[in-house]
Amino acid sequence: MTAADPLTRRLAFLAELEKLKSVTRQSRLVDGSRNENSAEHSWHLAMFAMVLAPHAPGIDTERVIELLLIHDIVEIDAGDVPYHLAGKDLAKIAATEVAAAERLFGLLPEDEGARLRALWDEFEAEATPEARFAKGLDRLQPVLLNLMTDGGTWDDFAVTEEQVMARCGPPIEGASPELWAAATALIRAHFAARRAVG
Amino acid sequence: MTAADPLTRRLAFLAELEKLKSVTRQSRLVDGSRNENSAEHSWHLAMFAMVLAPHAPGIDTERVIELLLIHDIVEIDAGDVPYHLAGKDLAKIAATEVAAAERLFGLLPEDEGARLRALWDEFEAEATPEARFAKGLDRLQPVLLNLMTDGGTWDDFAVTEEQVMARCGPPIEGASPELWAAATALIRAHFAARRAVG
Secondary structure (H helix, E strand, C coil): CCCCCHHHHHHHHHHHHHHHHHCEEEEECCCCCCEEEHHHHHHHHHHHHHHHHHHCCCCCHHHHHHHHHHCCCCHHHHCCCCHHHHHHHHHHHHHHHHHHHHHHHCCCCHHHHHHHHHHHHHHHHCCCHHHHHHHHHHHHHHHHHHHHCCCHHHHHCCCCHHHHHHHHHHHHHHHCHHHHHHHHHHHHHHHHHHHHHC | CCCCCHHHHHHHHHHHHHHHHHCEEEEECCCCCCEEEHHHHHHHHHHHHHHHHHHCCCCCHHHHHHHHHHCCCCHHHHCCCCHHHHHHHHHHHHHHHHHHHHHHHCCCCHHHHHHHHHHHHHHHHCCCHHHHHHHHHHHHHHHHHHHHCCCHHHHHCCCCHHHHHHHHHHHHHHHCHHHHHHHHHHHHHHHHHHHHHC
């Protein structure tokens, strides 16, 4: 094998992916032991796609899984930007992520890197029903984690019911009205219980 | 929604999957900071399937990805059994894993749980070319991690070159002779370098 050998390039890319296991997200694990990382988050989301596919009729589930497996790879270089902070400097973050995509997918043989890069572009642009479903699941999963930890990072940042509904409603409802109806009921119940406790 | 509502059952299953992020494997991360967990391992393997598909012509890659996403879920109840220890009590481990599969996949609506259970059975039995490719990747990934950490868990357990070749050769070569040829060259070079130093 030479340095330009396709298999060598594929293995170099897979070795580089190791680093996504050390990219820390804001969400905590439900047991509270530590923060979630972007690699296990990506696995969890792929399982969301497999399991929640019945709520997105007509969607190509296999494509959604691929979108979710690769959606956070750029964070190896760019880090995880929490949703509520991203608004501060969107253009700079986007440029950093594009440079990351070029470097990381560029490790692969050209046509294979281009295929993964196109998947990432599709996800980011929410260009297809599959990308919109994937984005909605990416928003739904932290909601469930926060509900399972009685508030989780919502409490850390004093996020209100109205903010949760405003941030999560459009992407999740766009992905699946059924899923958003269920999430709404759970979110409403959570904040109502909080008010009852005082 | 009632307790038997399909969406409620799907969400309960996805919430339970959270626990796979806390199942610790023997492999260390390449940066040495901690051991790998089975959720991020499953993500990494799904990426192996996406990227190494060219080395398994005729294989249904999407199916391999699904097999790898679900292959370790039983560890939520049964834990991760290192390969070199599994021989000690295979029947007991197998029974524990089957009970885990029944409980965990049983959280889902019946037909959906049965589909995932069938995927797990296919993986365990290496019943198809897809399952054999998935098993081979599951064996290849720790080899790469050990090579990237200059020996890793091979050193911890004084594993010899002959043991690596004997344990990993059949499953990886069965998955893809090309991948085994590449892995063999890397393993031989690693142990040769060790002998030269020591």
